[in-house]
Amino acid sequence: MGKIYEYQVLRIDLTNEEIKREKIAGEKVKKYLGGRGLASKILYDEIDPEVDPLSSENKLIFATGLLTGTAASTGGRYMVVTKGPLTGTIASSNSGGFFGAEMRFSGNDIIIFEGKAERPLYLSIKGEDIELKDASELWGKTVFETTDCLTDEMGDESARVSCIGPAGENLVKFASIMNDKHRAAGRTGVGAVMGSKNLKAIVIKADEKQVEYYKDEMMEVVRKQTKMLKEDGVTGEGLPSLGTKVLDNIINSNGLYPSKNFQEGTFADVEEVSGEALVEKGYLQTNKGCYGCPIRCGRDVKLPNGQQGEGPEYETGWAYGSDCGVSDLNAITEANFLCNELGLDTITAGTTIACAMELYEKGYIDKDELENGPELKFGSSESIVYYTKQMAYREGLGDELAEGSYRLAEAKGHPELSMSVKKQELPAYDPRGVQGQGLNYVTSNRGGCHVRGYMISPEVLGVPEKLDPQELKGKPEWVITFQDLTAVIDSIGMCLFTSFALGLDDYREIVNAGTKFDYTSDSLLKAGERIYNLERQFNLEAGITPEEDKLPERFEEPLPAGPQEGKSSKYQDLLPDYYKARGWQKDGFISEDKLVDMGIK
Numbered sequence: 001m002g003k004i005y006e007y008q009v010l011r012i013d014l015t016n017e018e019i020k021r022e023k024i025a026g027e028k029v030k031k032y033l034g035g036r037g038l039a040s041k042i043l044y045d046e047i048d049p050e051v052d053p054l055s056s057e058n059k060l061i062f063a064t065g066l067l068t069g070t071a072a073s074t075g076g077r078y079m080v081v082t083k084g085p086l087t088g089t090i091a092s093s094n095s096g097g098f099f100g101a102e103m104r105f106s107g108n109d110i111i112i113f114e115g116k117a118e119r120p121l122y123l124s125i126k127g128e129d130i131e132l133k134d135a136s137e138l139w140g141k142t143v144f145e146t147t148d149c150l151t152d153e154m155g156d157e158s159a160r161v162s163c164i165g166p167a168g169e170n171l172v173k174f175a176s177i178m179n180d181k182h183r184a185a186g187r188t189g190v191g192a193v194m195g196s197k198n199l200k201a202i203v204i205k206a207d208e209k210q211v212e213y214y215k216d217e218m219m220e221v222v223r224k225q226t227k228m229l230k231e232d233g234v235t236g237e238g239l240p241s242l243g244t245k246v247l248d249n250i251i252n253s254n255g256l257y258p259s260k261n262f263q264e265g266t267f268a269d270v271e272e273v274s275g276e277a278l279v280e281k282g283y284l285q286t287n288k289g290c291y292g293c294p295i296r297c298g299r300d301v302k303l304p305n306g307q308q309g310e311g312p313e314y315e316t317g318w319a320y321g322s323d324c325g326v327s328d329l330n331a332i333t334e335a336n337f338l339c340n341e342l343g344l345d346t347i348t349a350g351t352t353i354a355c356a357m358e359l360y361e362k363g364y365i366d367k368d369e370l371e372n373g374p375e376l377k378f379g380s381s382e383s384i385v386y387y388t389k390q391m392a393y394r395e396g397l398g399d400e401l402a403e404g405s406y407r408l409a410e411a412k413g414h415p416e417l418s419m420s421v422k423k424q425e426l427p428a429y430d431p432r433g434v435q436g437q438g439l440n441y442v443t444s445n446r447g448g449c450h451v452r453g454y455m456i457s458p459e460v461l462g463v464p465e466k467l468d469p470q471e472l473k474g475k476p477e478w479v480i481t482f483q484d485l486t487a488v489i490d491s492i493g494m495c496l497f498t499s500f501a502l503g504l505d506d507y508r509e510i511v512n513a514g515t516k517f518d519y520t521s522d523s524l525l526k527a528g529e530r531i532y533n534l535e536r537q538f539n540l541e542a543g544i545t546p547e548e549d550k551l552p553e554r555f556e557e558p559l560p561a562g563p564q565e566g567k568s569s570k571y572q573d574l575l576p577d578y579y580k581a582r583g584w585q586k587d588g589f590i591s592e593d594k595l596v597d598m599g600i601k
Contacts, residue, residue, distance in 0.1 A: 053091075074497070119136060141165075307337060
């Protein structure tokens with residue numbers, strides 16, 4: 001078994017431009033599952049949680065999962081783990097595409113970047129040749145330009161590139177790391193950390209696929225699970241046909257579709273910006289998938305002016321659409337293209353503009369601050385495109401927008417108008433209408449986030465069973481299970497969308513088949529619990545106290561209209577039971593006994 005239990009690590013000292021090889025023993029790999037879990041453990045062990053995220057003392061870790069690069073359905077994902085500049089929390093951003101698989105093929109399971117380069121650099125991995133190269137001529141280039149330059153440099157179009165755009169270079173606090181041009185490790189500002197280290201890109205072309213796993217034993221399970229994914233209503237029908245924007249009409253009809261910076265819970269013009277509209281208006285060219293993906297939820301899109309790209313996804317379309325009061329699908333798609341090209345997290349970018357619109361309309365941003373830019377009024381198509389560019393280059397008001405909505409609103413004297421948790425902007429589900437999702441928001445280890453425990457699945461979609469979205473009883477236990485299972489899926493390198501069709505037993509089966517590990521379903525979920533507790537402890541030591549487990553005050557107010565009219569968030573009633581079910585102290589801190597029991601200390 002030997003090698004299958006080890007993880008191969010590249011440690012890159014950017015300050016001294018040195019590269020070292022290391023190995024991580026199998027016992028530790030098994031304990032943390034690779035990916036998000038193992039990288040989080042490395043970060044926790046190796047940095048002071050109170051470090052400035054943009055200082056040289058922070059570390060940036062690219063990590064593949066146990067099943068990344070194997071035959072597992074959707075097994076192509078990787079994580080970027082660091083301390084996030086937007087939130088101050090542990091940051092772990094997940095991305096698909098083909099870069100993660102290529103990284104694994106190259107024989108490098110984890111890459112750790114330390115220090116700060118004196119000049120712009122990129123990491124080149126070509127077969128066995130690994131070196132840091134000068135990136136001065138790449139600095140200032142967009143994601144698309146950088147990707148094309150580096151694939152040309154490799155002399156092979158199949159080389160895979162992960163890089164930052166101008167937003168990362170300019171230390172925009174929600175800059176993303178982009179791979180394969182259109183795939184994003186998007187949230188929490190990992191791109192700004194990469195920019196702070198003067199690291200522009202990683203380009204990889206593997207000689208051969210060096211992923212060691214038990215393929216014969218695994219293929220029977222893979223065939224069975226692929227069939228399950230293709231026959232499921234969500235992964236076999238909804239996502240392939242309409243992508244994630246299959247959700248627009250569903251969420252709006254349930255009264256959970258935030259509009260105008262969460263002032264309302266429905267959007268009258270949803271039909272103009274929905275997944276169906278993307279098809280009917282002729283924008284959608286075809287669907288596409290990431291490595292090893294039978295779902296193929298990606299959107300290849302072409303605008304009437306000839307611009308082509310991918311997306312927008314559901315969250316992006318909502319952030320730039322309903323949340324900004326914009327019903328112009330062309331402008332929304334153009335803003336999405338800009339985010340991919342310039343390297344911005346689309347959720348925070350769009351919702352920060354929405355926050356700025358409310359600040360402007362209430363008189364907290366003066367017209368002269370716009371410096372002849374378009375007025376920040378809800379419904380302005382021109383604004384969402386214009387200020388996206390301004391943010392990436394920190395020009396004009398964009399310099400303040402680049403700090404995210406919380407710091408923007410705080411600077412204007414009204415932090416309550418930032419719809420964020422732990423300074424990260426909330427996604428496209430109003431927590432007043434889904435109580436479990438609201439609890440997930442406040443307890444997410446990376447701030448406002450939907451993919452740390454997607455309670456929309458049971459509370460709205462009825463998967464794996466339909467829950468009353470307003471019921472409080474039992475919700476803490478549901479949230480915890482979803483959070484721990486998500487940690488497992490992220491760490492093994494599969495896509496979260498598989499969880500619409502697969503359950504815990506299925507993940508245990510595929511992991512054991514590919515690795516010959518001996519997880520039970522309980523012990524696999526226990527690993528997810530360990531990861532979640534580790535992240536929480538990092539945040540506590542970073543000074544992110546349980547007092548920040550809270551939603552903005554707006555959600556204590558009832559929704560003014562729609563199917564959820566009169567409903568408000570009850571997360572405060574759920575928190576004590578959540579802490580208890582987690583085995584934490586009443587004050588939300590984790591006891592030493594719990595940390596020892598989890599094997600963290």
